[in-house]
Amino acid sequence: MARAVPLPRKALTTALAWTIGVLMFFPILWIGILAFRTEVDAIRPPLQVLAAPWTTESFAAVQQRSNYLRHFTNSVVIALGSTAIALLVAIPAAWSMAFVPSRRTKNVLLWMLSTKMLPPVGVLIPIYLIFRDAGLLDTRTGLVIVLTLINLPIVVWMLYTYFREIPAEILEAARMDGATLRSELLFVLLPMAVPGIASTVLLNVILAWNEAFWTLNLSAARAAPLTAFIASYSSPEGLFYAKLSAASIMAIAPILLIGWVSQRQLVRGLTFGAVK
């Protein structure tokens, strides 16, 4: 039974929650507003910005100046490609760590995660040089490779926690029933792990979509994804707030939409295993 909460307290917590929610969402909201202002209106004081008339001229300008579709395609290829490859590597890895753990499994997991704590800029120069020599600079292939590697620890870790929830006896039963390792993974483990895999894919696509450091440093014109598209509206020609905002909205809209539609799955995925 739900606890009875007195009305004033309910009102207070509701107001607090809305305040925090709005504060967190405010930057996005502001970008959304700026995107629909003229360049001149966008740099006025906040209240005048709010009062200024709505216009879509920034979007038109952005679309005219750069090829949104090419950046968008690059983003899709890089995000989906790196996620797919990461899954191919991570599923067997997580399987072995979850179901045939050795004494060092925990250490391996922590070590993998620790690579995420390394500042990326620390390895930028060696990776840049390797990419240059391998001819991978400004190629989608190169970006897929680097994003796969960057996100692999998180993918392995997430899948590992999902797999751990699956009773080992069921996989043993499959083995007794004559399943080869491949059938065991394909017909038993993966169907049971579908919710976990789905949220892993979702999170990884979002991470890859938004990744800016490597995509900006390793791409120029041909392979540049939407992050580079946004960045192209910042410094070099001065700050154009309205166009920058319009570009940002165009870049984050697809992923925002995916996140919105799948938020239940996403939240379940991120808290999965917290309570049995």
Place this chain on the structure above:
Amino acid sequence: MGRIHLHGVSKSFGPVTVIPPLDLAIEDGEFVVFVGPSGCGKSTLLRLIAGLEDVTEGRIEIDGRDATRIPPARRGLAMVFQSYALYPHMSVRRNIAFPLRMAGLPRAEQDRRVEAAARVLNLTDYLDRRPGQLSGGQRQRVAIGRAIVREPAAFLFDEPLSNLDAALRVGMRLEIAELHNRLGTTMIYVTHDQVEAMTMADKIVVLNAGRIEQVGSPLDLYRRPRNLFVAGFIGSPRMNLLGGEEARRHGAATIGIRPEHVRITPEGGPWRGTIGVSEHLGSDTFLHVRCDGIPEPVTVRAGGEVGLHHGDTVFLTPDPAGLHRFDDNGQRIE
């Protein structure tokens, strides 16, 4: 065929030896029960036979063929797990058909065998349900169905009834025993419940700390326990085990006598005592008697209706034929 022979099989997890080398012969068609307290290694032994654990040393032969390094899928054995281990995302039909599908049987043959198994196990009406929609007893039957469709050389049961409630357990026990009679296939059954062991087994293997304490038919073990552990483990309520002066009088370190071998003799007898707790089961009454000069309470089985109560003084006479004697090492003295 389902002959399973273990030769010097041992298992260690790192530095910890859970099963010191042991030999065991299981003949075709036998119903063998591994019984022992929890942690005695009985499940590990079963998993070694199944191939789910690698043996550290020794050899496992199935039907005369060295199976030590053969993966579980190719040993021709079927296993029923304690948790049933059904595939939750598949219907009952697909669960039962899974081993056949893995064996690459034609679809029609799969269907035929699944239908046949479902009829035997009363599952026909449930074939299109998911395991989550079944009761515990039905899930257990699906797990058994999945095992029988393969027509394995032997069935392995790992405490299959311990998740069921008491009434269902007795029913399933009979069903499994009946299945064994009908199929005549070797069955190895692990349990910690000595009643299950006594009622189902052709041959009981009593395990303690990874060692085999005794192998024999249920009545063998009951009548002639080889050592104190078996004497205390088999039989319910357990055998009275008495030490001290009373045992020395019989030339033993410990004597054992089952509750049904102690008679209440109103006129007098060698042991005089006071009744403590009495348990009335209807058909039997178990009296726990504190006897003079014997530190341990003595359990006595009396008839269904005895007019004796807490605090009454009684005389007990042990039946000399039912007396077991054990030496300092707990081994039986003949």
